[in-house]
Amino acid sequence: MAYGTSAVAKVDAPRSPYVRRRTTRGNYELYSWVFMRASGVVLIVLIFGHLFVNLMVGEGVHAIDFGFVAGKWANPLWQVWDLLMLWLAMIHGTNGVRTIINDYAQKDLTRGVLKSLLYLAFVIVVVLGTLVIFTFDPCPVNAPEHLIASFCPAR
C-alpha cells in the first residue's frame, strides 16, 4: 500500500524524551578535560611559589648553584613540592600538546609519530626528574669542598 512503510526507520512519537546514546568509547576525553582544569589550579600555586622562591627572594637567579639546590632538597617540603610540580606539569603539558597534535596533524602516520615522540619524552623526563629528586646527594665525595652544601661533614 503506502510505499516505504516497512523500510522506514522507526521514528519516536512526538515529544518523547531524548534518550542520550550510551558512550561506547569510555570517558577518557572528559576526564582529561577535568584534569586540565583541576591540575591548572594546583599548578598556579606550585609554579608561582617556585618562581617566587627561586627568582624573587634574595639575589634571584644569581643565588642558584649546587649548594642552593642542596639546601632546598634538604627540606622534605620542597622535595614533595617539586615532585608534585614535575608530575602535574608534565601530565598537564603532555596532555595539552597531545590535543594540539590531534588538531593539526592530519595524516595518521604523522600523528602517530609525533605522539610516540611526545610520550617517549614524557617517560624520560618524569622518570629522570623523579630519580634526581630522590637520589640527590648533597655531599658528593671527591667534589671540591667549596661547591658542596654548607652542612656537609667535608666542610
Add this chain to the structure above:
Amino acid sequence: MWSWVAHRVTGVLIFFFLLVHVLDTALVRVSPEAYNAVIGTYQTPIMGLGEAGLVAAIVFHAFNGLRIILVDFWAKGPKYQRVMLWVVLGLFAVTMAGFLPRHLMNVFGGGH
C-alpha cells in the same frame, strides 16, 4: 580567539622549556661543577631576558587558564568572559610590574 591562540602558544613554549629544565636540573646528579657551569649560563643577560619572557608566558597562561576555568564552571562565566580577559591582562601587568624590576636588577645589577 586571540586569547586562545596565545594560550596554545604559551602552553607549548612552557612545555618545551620544562623538558630542558628537568634535564639541566638533572646535572646535580652528575657533579656540582657540571650543574654550576650550566646554571651559570642562565645568569647571563641574554638568558635573563629569556627568563623574563618565559615568566611572562607562564603568568599569562596561568591567569588566562583561570579565566577558562571560570567560563566553564561559573554560571555567569560566559557572560563576563570579555571583561575577564581585561582582568587577566590587568593582573598580568601588575604581576610583571612586580617581577620585572626585581629580576632585571638581579640580572643586570652587579651580582657577581
